[in-house]
Amino acid sequence: MNWTALKGLASALAILLLSACSAPKPKSSPSNFVVTPPSVEQIATSVTSQVSMMVNAFSPVAGQALPNEAVQAAYRFREFKPFWIENNILNPSLYKLVDILEEAGSHGLNPIYYHTSTIKDYLAIQQPSTQQLAELDVIATIALSSYAHDLSIGRYEPQLIDPNWQLDAPTSQWSELLYLNATSDMVNYLPQLAPRHPNYQVLQKWLVYYQDIANKQKDIRVSAGVPLSLGDQGPRIAQLRARLVQLGDIRFSTRTIQEDKFDKKVKQALINFQRRHDLKADGHAGSQTIEMLNVPIELRAKQIAYNLERWRWLPSELEAERIWVDLTDYKVHTILNDQHSTMKAVIGKKERKTPVFKGQMTYMVANPTWRVPHRIAQESLLPKLHTNPNYLLEQGYKVYSSWTVGAKELDSSQIDWKKITPQKLKYRFEQTPDEGNALGLYKFMFPNRNEIYLHDTPAKHLFKESNRAFSSGCIRLEEPDLFANNLIAGSKQVEVLQNAIQSKQTKIVSLPKQLPVYIVYFTVVPDRNGMPGFRKDIYERDKLMEEAMGYFPSPENSAI
Numbered sequence: 042m043n044w045t046a047l048k049g050l051a052s053a054l055a056i057l058l059l060s061a062c063s064a065p066k067p068k069s070s071p072s073n074f075v076v077t078p079p080s081v082e083q084i085a086t087s088v089t090s091q092v093s094m095m096v097n098a099f100s101p102v103a104g105q106a107l108p109n110e111a112v113q114a115a116y117r118f119r120e121f122k123p124f125w126i127e128n129n130i131l132n133p134s135l136y137k138l139v140d141i142l143e144e145a146g147s148h149g150l151n152p153i154y155y156h157t158s159t160i161k162d163y164l165a166i167q168q169p170s171t172q173q174l175a176e177l178d179v180i181a182t183i184a185l186s187s188y189a190h191d192l193s194i195g196r197y198e199p200q201l202i203d204p205n206w207q208l209d210a211p212t213s214q215w216s217e218l219l220y221l222n223a224t225s226d227m228v229n230y231l232p233q234l235a236p237r238h239p240n241y242q243v244l245q246k247w248l249v250y251y252q253d254i255a256n257k258q259k260d261i262r263v264s265a266g267v268p269l270s271l272g273d274q275g276p277r278i279a280q281l282r283a284r285l286v287q288l289g290d291i292r293f294s295t296r297t298i299q300e301d302k303f304d305k306k307v308k309q310a311l312i313n314f315q316r317r318h319d320l321k322a323d324g325h326a327g328s329q330t331i332e333m334l335n336v337p338i339e340l341r342a343k344q345i346a347y348n349l350e351r352w353r354w355l356p357s358e359l360e361a362e363r364i365w366v367d368l369t370d371y372k373v374h375t376i377l378n379d380q381h382s383t384m385k386a387v388i389g390k391k392e393r394k395t396p397v398f399k400g401q402m403t404y405m406v407a408n409p410t411w412r413v414p415h416r417i418a419q420e421s422l423l424p425k426l427h428t429n430p431n432y433l434l435e436q437g438y439k440v441y442s443s444w445t446v447g448a449k450e451l452d453s454s455q456i457d458w459k460k461i462t463p464q465k466l467k468y469r470f471e472q473t474p475d476e477g478n479a480l481g482l483y484k485f486m487f488p489n490r491n492e493i494y495l496h497d498t499p500a501k502h503l504f505k506e507s508n509r510a511f512s513s514g515c516i517r518l519e520e521p522d523l524f525a526n527n528l529i530a531g532s533k534q535v536e537v538l539q540n541a542i543q544s545k546q547t548k549i550v551s552l553p554k555q556l557p558v559y560i561v562y563f564t565v566v567p568d569r570n571g572m573p574g575f576r577k578d579i580y581e582r583d584k585l586m587e588e589a590m591g592y593f594p595s596p597e598n599s600a601i
Contacts, residue, residue, distance in 0.1 A: 078129060079175035084121040087175040112179070112186045115219035123178040124185075124224050134225040135164070135181055141231055142188055147249045148235060149346025150191055151591070155184040182219075185227060189215045193234040195353035199397075202589045203582055207398035207491075208561065210356040238359065241352040243567040244345050247289075251342040254287060261287050262335050269326035273303040281326055284334050285310045289572065317574040345573060347586040348565040359559075364402060366495075366516055366560040368395055369576040371509040373495070373518060375527050377556065382527060387498065387509045387517035394580045395514050395560060400487030402556045405525060407541035407548045408474035409484040414492065415444070417513050418470055419463040426458040433470070437477060441469040474547055482542060483521040485528075487558045495558075497521035510579055516560075528552055 079087075125135045142155040163169065163177040190196075193215035199206040215234055221227050235241065261284045264277050279301040285291040290310040298304075308324040315322040318333045326334070365374040366386065373386045389395035413422060425432045433440060433453040440456070441448040448469060456468075472478050481497020491514070498517040503509060518524050529535050532553040541548035564583055568574040578584075 077171055077174075078123060078126045079171040079178065081121045083171055083175035084116065084123055084178060087172075087179040109183070109186075111190070111213075111216040111219060112183050115182070115186070115216075116179075118220065123174070124182050124227075125178050126174065131164075132224050134223075134228045135160075137225075138181065138185060138228045138231075139164075141228065142184055145188060145192075146252065148192060148245060149248060149349040149590075150188070150196060154191070154196070155188050156180055157184070160184065185231075186216070186219060189218050189231060189234055191353075192231065193353065193357070195350050197350060197589050199354050203585045205394050205396040205580075206354075206562075206582070207396055208559070209354050210399075212357070214357075236352045236355070236357060238352060238355075240563075240567055241349060243571055244349055244352075244565060244573060247567075247573045248342055248345045248349065250289070251338050251345065255337075255339045255342060258287065260335070260337050263326070263331050265328070265331065268328070269303055271303055271305070271308050271324065274299075274301055276301060278303045278307070281311070281334070282307055285314060287338075288314070288334075290314045313570070313572070317568050317572050319575070319577055341573070341575065343587070344575065344583060345565050347583055347590065348563050350586065350590070351561075351563060355559075355561075360557050362554075362556060364495075364556055364558045366395075366558065367566075368397070368560065368562045369564060369579060370566070373516065373524070375524065377527055378530060380527070382523065384524065385504045385509065385519040387500075387503050387512050389512050389514040390510050391580060393512070393514045395493065395512070395516065396491050397560055397562050398489060398491065398493075399560070400489045400493075400558045402485060402487040402528075402552060402558050404486050404549055404551045405528065405538075406484040406486065407538060407550055408482060408545055409478070409480045409496070410474055410547055411472040411478055411480045413438075413470040413472065414513070415466075418468070419466055421513070422470060423458070423461065423463055423466055426461075430454070430458050437473045437475055439471045439473065441471070443467055444469045474545065481521060483518075483525050485518075485521075485524070493560070495524070508577070508579070528556070 125132045139157055139160055142157045142160075143152055145152045145155055160177065160181055163173060163180070166173060169177070194210065194212060199209050218227050218230055218234070221230065235245070261280060263280045263284055266277055269277060269281060281303070282291065282300055285307065286293055290313055291306065311326060311330070312322045312324045314320075314334070315324075315330060320330055320333060362377050365376065366372075366388075367374065368388050371386050371388060372383055375382045422432075422438075429435075431454070432438075438453070440451050440453045442451055444467075451468070472480075477499055479498070481499055483497045485495040487494065493515055495516045495518055500511075500517070501519075503511050503517070504519045525538060526535070529538060529550070529552065534550055534553060537548075538550050541550060562580065562582060564576050564578050566574050566576065
């Protein structure tokens with residue numbers, strides 16, 4: 042979709058709309074009143090003008106999407122009859138819609154995008170004209186449609202925020218809501234459009250909790266000082282305990298306690314806090330832990346909101362059997378044959394980020410040859426050849442004259458590598474199958490434009506690191522043998538793979554069934570206790586989300 046440039050702050054929408062209609066200042070908010078319905082011509086005119094106006098008012102910043110076409114199609118389907126007026130009475134479900142839209146912040150969505158103030162201004166008119174009713178009907182329907190879209194598949198287009206984020210599951214199923222028989226059914230169905238995955242539901246509840254705390258309390262800060270440990274006592278311990286209560290790590294109790302003493306309960310709560318913030322879980326409140334404790338709750342709410350949007354970019358229902366590459370946790374999960382296995386992974390380094398996308402794994406390669414991507418040859422292999430001209434021979438590489446089929450194999454010792462610059466590098470490099478091959482014994486393929494795959498590695502020592510962003514983009518597996526056997530368990534391919542490994546010859550082994558592969562990136566994930574776990578933003582993708590979403594801290598303070 043081609044979007045026009047942003048023409049003003051979104052907070053100016055109410056002024057923009059009211060200036061285009063004849064609504065006077067509100068006097069009261071009646072519940073039900075008898076009205077004269079607008080004509081078909083008035084509705085049709087209002088649809089065209091209001092949709093056009095709102096597209097201009099809410100032009101997308103990094104992908105904000107307004108489903109105006111769905112509104113136009115729905116009105117055409119009902120022959121431009123109003124949605125919200127039945128039997129000359131304004132439908133009460135409109136008031137329920139306003140209530141739901143005002144709570145959009147509980148899902149990390151800004152209520153200002155759903156025109157609640159404008160709708161309420163119209164509802165407050167005691168004797169609305171038919172033109173005003175036409176405008177109200179269309180604005181309310183646009184609000185309904187926009188919220189259904191945003192809650193279901195996300196407000197923002199991920200690739201406009203981050204080109205490396207290629208996981209998007211667009212669907213028009215949300216628009217089916219506009220064709221239900223009654224507007225009451227439409228409104229009642231809205232909450233069901235939110236992602237049903239347990240992680241989304243848990244995070245959404247924590248967002249509400251953090252928003253409530255941010256509105257009602259000030260952040261309790263732990264003063265800087267020497268590290269705090271079990272048995273310590275003083276005012277800083279009281280701050281620590283109070284902060285852990287505020288964050289939910291200690292449940293509030295009416296029992297009498299010595300608030301300024303570092304007891305076992307505080308230590309265990311601190312260990313839990315450290316675990317869910319990727320800190321060393323030693324139960325000591327050192328400088329790093331105190332710094333993390335003092336992160337404002339408003340910022341934590343912001344991070345949760347970003348991750349709720351990321352969940353909305355995923356399919357509404359995930360396949361029961363799948364491979365789940367969790368980048369920020371450096372792990373790969375295989376959910377297959379009623380079994381769930383997990384292993385460590387090495388992912389792309391910061392300058393060679395592993396992209397976020399979905400693929401279909403269809404086969405593996407035993408004893409693979411590594412055809413070195415041209416960029417890696419330029420950036421990594423050529424500098425090594427400048428230092429050591431025999432590097433290719435020592436590491437089992439072959440060199441070919443070009444990337445064409447049938448290119449001639451060359452004698453690498455006859456090439457003066459020091460004279461070759463990255464810009465002039467035309468050769469193709471391939472590493473033969475052996476124990477030192479960069480891909481190890483296995484390569485697991487799910488064809489994609491990024492040329493990303495899962496594979497074995499001879500660099501086993503890297504799995505001992507806690508932060509494992511070392512690759513050129515592909516995902517290295519800690520236990521490739523286990524992974525391979527899980528994929529083909531119970532099939533005739535088990536023998537095929539065994540024979541291939543023993544032969545040390547390159548062999549393609551088809552999988553008995555295709556498996557979806559999700560490469561995902563979340564910076565907030567619920568832990569096993571249902572607490573929000575805040576992870577390091579290793580690729581700095583939250584910054585891009587902040588720029589796009591224009592985050593607001595809470596429903597009570599929704600200015601952009």
